[in-house]
Amino acid sequence: MANATFQIWRGEQGTGSFIEYATPVSEGMVVLDAIHDIQAAQANDLAVRWNCKAGKCGSCSAEINGQPRLMCMTRLNELDLAKPVTVEPMRSFPHHRDLVTDVSWNFRVKKKIRKFTPRRPDAPDGTWRMQQEDVDRVQEFRKCIECFLCQDVCHVLRDHHLHEEFIGPRYLVHAAALEMHPLDTLDRREELRKAHGIGYCNITKCCTMVCPEHITITDNAIIPLKERVMDHAFDPIVKLVGLIKGTTPGP
Amino acid sequence: MTTELETRDHDVLVIGAGGAGLRAAIEAAAAGVSVGLVCKSLLGKAHTVMAEGGVAAALANVDDRDSWKVHFTDTLRGGQYLNNWRMAELHAKEAPDRVRELEAWGALFDRTPDGRILQRNFGGHRYPRLAHVGDRTGLEMIRTLQDHGIHQGIDVHMEVTVVSLFTREGRIAGALAYDRERGRFRLFRAKAIVIATGGVGRAFKITSNSWEYSGDGQSVAFHAGAVLQDMEFVQFHPTGMVWPPSVRGILVTEGVRGEGGVLKNSEGRRFMFDDIPDNYKAQTADNPEEGWRYVLGDKNARRPPELLTRDHVARCIMREVRDGRGSPHGGVYLDIAWIKEKMPKAAEHIRKKLPSMYHQFKQLADIDITTTPMEVGPTTHYMMGGIRVDGDTQMSSLPGLFAAGEAAAGLHGANRLGGNSLSDLLVFGRRAGEFAAQFARAHSASTPDAGEVKEATQEALAPFARPTGENPYAVQHDLQSLMQDLVGIVRRQEEMVRAVEGLQKLKARAANVGVTGNREYNPGWHTALDLKHLLTVSEAIVASALARRESRGGHFRDDFPDKSAAFSSFNFVVKRAPDGAMELGKEPIPPMRDELAKIVEEMK
Ligand SMILES: Cc1cc2nc3c(=O)[nH]c(=O)nc-3n(C[C@H](O)[C@H](O)[C@H](O)COP(=O)(O)OP(=O)(O)OC[C@H]3O[C@@H](n4cnc5c(N)ncnc54)[C@H](O)[C@@H]3O)c2cc1C
Ligand code: SF4
Ligand code: SF4
Ligand code: FES
Numbered sequence: 001m002a003n004a005t006f007q008i009w010r011g012e013q014g015t016g017s018f019i020e021y022a023t024p025v026s027e028g029m030v031v032l033d034a035i036h037d038i039q040a041a042q043a044n045d046l047a048v049r050w051n052c053k054a055g056k057c058g059s060c061s062a063e064i065n066g067q068p069r070l071m072c073m074t075r076l077n078e079l080d081l082a083k084p085v086t087v088e089p090m091r092s093f094p095h096h097r098d099l100v101t102d103v104s105w106n107f108r109v110k111k112k113i114r115k116f117t118p119r120r121p122d123a124p125d126g127t128w129r130m131q132q133e134d135v136d137r138v139q140e141f142r143k144c145i146e147c148f149l150c151q152d153v154c155h156v157l158r159d160h161h162l163h164e165e166f167i168g169p170r171y172l173v174h175a176a177a178l179e180m181h182p183l184d185t186l187d188r189r190e191e192l193r194k195a196h197g198i199g200y201c202n203i204t205k206c207c208t209m210v211c212p213e214h215i216t217i218t219d220n221a222i223i224p225l226k227e228r229v230m231d232h233a234f235d236p237i238v239k240l241v242g243l244i245k246g247t248t249p250g251p
Numbered sequence: 252m253t254t255e256l257e258t259r260d261h262d263v264l265v266i267g268a269g270g271a272g273l274r275a276a277i278e279a280a281a282a283g284v285s286v287g288l289v290c291k292s293l294l295g296k297a298h299t300v301m302a303e304g305g306v307a308a309a310l311a312n313v314d315d316r317d318s319w320k321v322h323f324t325d326t327l328r329g330g331q332y333l334n335n336w337r338m339a340e341l342h343a344k345e346a347p348d349r350v351r352e353l354e355a356w357g358a359l360f361d362r363t364p365d366g367r368i369l370q371r372n373f374g375g376h377r378y379p380r381l382a383h384v385g386d387r388t389g390l391e392m393i394r395t396l397q398d399h400g401i402h403q404g405i406d407v408h409m410e411v412t413v414v415s416l417f418t419r420e421g422r423i424a425g426a427l428a429y430d431r432e433r434g435r436f437r438l439f440r441a442k443a444i445v446i447a448t449g450g451v452g453r454a455f456k457i458t459s460n461s462w463e464y465s466g467d468g469q470s471v472a473f474h475a476g477a478v479l480q481d482m483e484f485v486q487f488h489p490t491g492m493v494w495p496p497s498v499r500g501i502l503v504t505e506g507v508r509g510e511g512g513v514l515k516n517s518e519g520r521r522f523m524f525d526d527i528p529d530n531y532k533a534q535t536a537d538n539p540e541e542g543w544r545y546v547l548g549d550k551n552a553r554r555p556p557e558l559l560t561r562d563h564v565a566r567c568i569m570r571e572v573r574d575g576r577g578s579p580h581g582g583v584y585l586d587i588a589w590i591k592e593k594m595p596k597a598a599e600h601i602r603k604k605l606p607s608m609y610h611q612f613k614q615l616a617d618i619d620i621t622t623t624p625m626e627v628g629p630t631t632h633y634m635m636g637g638i639r640v641d642g643d644t645q646m647s648s649l650p651g652l653f654a655a656g657e658a659a660a661g662l663h664g665a666n667r668l669g670g671n672s673l674s675d676l677l678v679f680g681r682r683a684g685e686f687a688a689q690f691a692r693a694h695s696a697s698t699p700d701a702g703e704v705k706e707a708t709q710e711a712l713a714p715f716a717r718p719t720g721e722n723p724y725a726v727q728h729d730l731q732s733l734m735q736d737l738v739g740i741v742r743r744q745e746e747m748v749r750a751v752e753g754l755q756k757l758k759a760r761a762a763n764v765g766v767t768g769n770r771e772y773n774p775g776w777h778t779a780l781d782l783k784h785l786l787t788v789s790e791a792i793v794a795s796a797l798a799r800r801e802s803r804g805g806h807f808r809d810d811f812p813d814k815s816a817a818f819s820s821f822n823f824v825v826k827r828a829p830d831g832a833m834e835l836g837k838e839p840i841p842p843m844r845d846e847l848a849k850i851v852e853e854m855k
Contacts, residue, residue, distance in 0.1 A: 012771065028495020028616065040724035044775030045768030049292070051461040054501050054611055056390065057296045073614055096432055097772040104409075107294060107401075115402045116357035127351055129366030135359045139384065142359060142391060146295055181357065 004081045006034055008046070009088035014095045019043075020084060025076055031087060032060055032071035035099075047098035055212060058147030062099050063088045068149040068210045090152040103148055109167050112195065113175055118183040134182045141177035141221060143213045144170065150207035150217060156200045166197035169207035169217050176221035179228065189232040198222070198229055256438045256704070261287035261406065262691040263684070264426060264441035266413050266468060269297035270389075270676030271656025271683070272447030273396035274349075278684030279445075280403040284691050287439060288400075289408040289428060291463050295397045298449050298461060298657075299676065302389025303504035303607065305371055305381025306677070307670030308346035312363055313370045314378040314550060319343040321377050323847070324854040326671060328530065329375040329560050330635075330664020331804045331814070333481065333822060336843050337642030338662040342671070342678050349677035350382050358395040360384055372509040372546065375560045375668040377534060379548070386504050386607050392673060411437060413467065414780060415707045416444065416475040416652070417699030423475070423651035425699040427707045431777070434770025436708050440698055442691035445645075445683045446472055446638060446654040447676075451485075451788045453781075455631035456728075456735035459491055459502035465781040466788030468658040472638045473787055473833075477647040478826045480660040480838065481636035482788070483795035484805045486667055487740045489564035491630025493582035498615045500630040503585060503608060505669045507625075508557040510604050511546040512587035513539075514568070515624070516576035522583075523556035526567055531559055543593060562666045562805050565629040565740060572628065582628035588621055597621065629740055633672065635663040635805060636795070639824060639838070645683035648826075651690055655683035660822075665804025714779040720765025723779035730757050730785055738793050743809045747797050754790055761786060794835050795823040 004025045007018035021038045032050055039046040051057040053072045060071040065079065065086055079085050093101035123129050150169040156162050167175070175192055178184050192198045201222055208217045215221070263279040265272045268290035276288045290297060311317040323343035327334050350368065354360065360382045361369040370379040384391040401407070410431040417424045425440040448468030452460025473479055490503040508514075516522050527535050535556050536542040542555025557564065568583050578584055587605070591597035598621035602609050605620070612618040612625060638647050638654035640661060645653045656676045663671060714720065737750035761782040766775050801815035802808050821837040828834040843851070 026496055029497045030615070033497045039774060040722075040728070044722060044724065044766065044778075045773045047772040047774060051292055051296050051298075051463060052301045053461065054301065054498075055614070056387070056607065057292075057300045057461075059292065059296050075614070100772050102432075103293065107409075110398070111401050115398060118355060118357070121355075127354065127367070130359075130362055131366050132362040135362060139359055142384075142394065143387065144394075145300075145390065178357075181359070184357075 005084040007084045007086045012097045029076045031074045047100045058145030061147045068152045092152045092158040117186045119185050141173045149210045153206045166200040173221045189229045193229045256436050258438045260440045263443045263687045264439050265445045267447035269299035271680035274680030275445045275684035276405045278681045279688040282688035284688045287406045289411045291412045299389045299393045303386040304506040305383030305388045305670050306673035307380050308350040310347050312367045317378040320850050329668040334664035335661030345678045346674040356399040373669040374558045381670040386605050416471045419697045424697040442694050443651045443687040445687050447656045448658045450634040450657040452631045454734045454789045456731040457500040458631040465784045467784045470784035470787040477649040478639040480639035480822045480824045482791040484635035486633035486805045487565045487629040488632035490627040493628045494580040511590045515584045516571045578626045582626040584624040585627045586624035636660045644686035653683040653687045655679040714766040717765035723764040726760050750793050791825045
């Protein structure tokens with residue numbers, strides 16, 4: 001069996017360096033397999049998150065040769081094994097240890113988004129009727145496995161560190177799923193514009209490119225949300241009320 | 252090394268944040284008590300997220316002949332009548348409301364043409380019964396519960412692992428845990444505890460389960476004195492991936508067969524027609540044409556034999572492979588691509604109904620399932636056994652300790668039907684939460700004994716004192732091979748006796764494993780601590796499997812290949828003897844209420 005070389009980021013709380021490991025490669029292997037082999041044979045304490053090993057739980061996010069990916073869905077045969085493969089933690093979140101980062105910010109952000117609030121059941125049996133075509137769009141958003149790779153790659157968070165001002169693509173998808181849910185009754189446009197900072201997104205589409213679930217984050221979620229928020233902000237009545245309350249933003 | 256403790260108080264502590272734990276926590280919080288919820292991984296990453304096919308509930312949206320009575324009898328027939336019939340009754344009656352409740356919390360299931368929740372076919376279910384979202388139903392379910400739960404005032408402790416339970420004056424008093432991030436101990440004091448920690452699949456080499464499934468809940472409950480039941484009944488799912496080696500065991504959902512997928516051997520024969528058990532003959536198609544009509548929804552057609560129960564399908568696959576009619580990598584073929592002969596736009600249909608299977612094979616095996624058959628073989632999947640509970644309240648034999656979901660036993664008997672787990676989590680998660688809250692209200696707080704807590708922390712830290720001890724991963728791998736080879740899908744007396752001896756040796760090795768590095772996020776240490784649980788549940792599995800000298804459901808004995816009436820009226824249980832050893836016993840199954848017995852008779 002051939003060997004491949006991995007440079008794995010090891011260290012704690014932001015300090016660390018790449019450590020090189022060689023491990024045998026067999027047919028069909030993914031990066032997570034190599035990490036596990038190294039962990040079992042050479043580095044028992046190598047910290048890494050994973051659960052499903054099938055791209056379903058969103059635990060094993062990392063940067064592989066600089067690309068944000070799921071380790072369990074990255075086949076070794078798509079990488080150039082002539083050179084060492086680098087594996088490092090997601091860089092947009094505080095570092096814990098080795099490949100593990102502190103992603104708790106994401107969980108706090110979600111709590112700030114007002115929850116699903118359905119209209120009263122209106123079918124005779126006390127439930128609702130919804131057509132498949134009316135739920136297709138939202139089902140796309142609900143495929144999200146919360147891997148946070150989109151959050152990792154978005155420059156508003158990664159480079160500008162606007163974690164207090166901007167909820168990031170994952171939660172814009174979440175907000176879109178709520179806003180476009182056929183049963184939901186709340187209007188979250190105001191907070192999307194203010195507290196959630198949708199305006200910071202300048203549609204670079206980097207998030208869409210890394211999404212392992214192939215959710216068209218920008219085109220299907222963020223742009224329609226932006227349009228709704230704009231319509232709302234520039235709605236003459238809203239504007240009038242805003243003027244009276246002195247809350248209409250500048251251009 | 253510091254053994255300092257943080258202490259947290261909750262009225263109800265729920266251990267596990269899969270479907271069962273989340274549902275229990277939501278219910279307990281709604282009852283107005285303080286609730287803590289701990290999980291080994293991040294919130295939303297539990298096993299439940301991986302469930303694919305659907306959640307079983309007799310909504311009768313697709314076939315109006317369905318009712319709780321049919322679901323009830325299907326569950327008992329599938330479980331070979333070793334089920335806790337009270338649980339089977341409650342489950343069948345309450346599952347529809349639990350599924351509708353998810354919709355009210357934001358879940359979006361696939362729809363029928365008239366806008367209701369769509370239901371699909373699954374093995375052992377007489378009518379299309381599984382509410383689903385493509386093949387990612389578990390994700391929809393856990394996300395719905397998670398997004399609802401985070402607004403209910405529940406204290407969530409993520410990446411916190413419970414290592415032992417404490418009792419005081421004959422009832423539960425608390426739990427000791429460590430946080431993965433810093434490796435510090437946390438003592439939870441609670442009036443009631445719900446165990447919702449899932450299964451034991453990691454005790455086997457080939458499994459669809461993740462690292463989390465090391466049987467922690469069953470093990471800590473056992474060591475605290477609670478009774479375990481039905482531990483011989485491990486479900487081997489007939490269709491796991493077999494190639495390439497790195498994906499061996501990953502699940503291929505039964506939904507593939509529900510959508511018309513067929514099993515073929517290397518000769519191209521649909522071998523499932525060759526062996527249809529007597530008690531299913533009346534409900535099973537005997538020719539491909541009728542089977543296909545069933546898939547299309549023809550109410551007069553009987554279901555294809557690929558949708559027989561999992562235990563049976565898994566054994567038929569083993570037979571084909573053993574007799575030299577397997578695929579190149581030791582499996583058989585599962586073909587969904589063939590439906591293109593029957594319907595236009597078949598490829599599109601497959602991608603729509605089975606998107607993650609399409610993706611999984613494309614990405615991990617370079618196979619396009621819309622054109623090429625998959626290679627599949629059995630994989631360790633589910634634990635029917637677990638903590639013995641009261642059917643109504645989910646309380647274990649230890650007062651104040653409750654269990655729900657895969658960690659609990661009873662509902663599924665000797666074999667679980669697909670889709671009956673997700674509904675189990677909802678129905679009994681809710682019940683466990685309700686009755687745990689009630690118990691907490693009726694009792695005052697109690698405190699674990701300080702000496703016992705200290706002992707438990709010292710035991711947990713012991714591997715650090717042996718930096719040159721054996722590698723914990725090596726012991727884990729050997730345990731997995733032993734269970735796979737000697738207590739797997741086909742069992743024999745001599746092999747299991749060897750397994751008992753082997754487990755004793757592994758126990759000695761486990762007591763000598765060492766850990767390098769420090770306490771912060773150290774998977775080597777975590778693996779060392781899991782060994783005790785893996786060994787405990789393995790021992791319980793072997794002890795029960797040796798005693799059941801017959802074949803039934805998930806338990807197949809080569810030396811006793813038939814079902815025996817002598818084993819049909821009780822469940823095997825294991826409990827801790829005063830000296831700490833494992834003691835095997837029997838618990839008779841109480842006679843069914845007349846009205847239920849009548850239903851079973853009518854539906855035979
Ligand atoms: C690939 C796959 C597909 C499946 N498909 C279906 C399907 O289509 N339909 C169906 O009905 N069933 C299906 N099942 C079965 C079903 O998903 C599981 O049985 C079910 O999700 C178990 O739920 P649970 O709530 O009991 O436990 P889980 O969802 O597994 O949650 C267990 C929780 O306990 C926590 N935990 C464990 N140990 C500890 C500890 N020591 N300390 C703290 N926390 C701990 C874990 O972190 C986790 O949060 C499938 C299973 C698999 C693996
Ligand atoms: S499109 Fe918007 S949200 Fe997505 S990465 Fe670019 S700036 Fe961030
Ligand atoms: S939207 Fe896509 S990339 Fe972002 S968290 Fe969800 S699955 Fe991951
Ligand atoms: S381990 Fe679940 S997505 Fe990779």
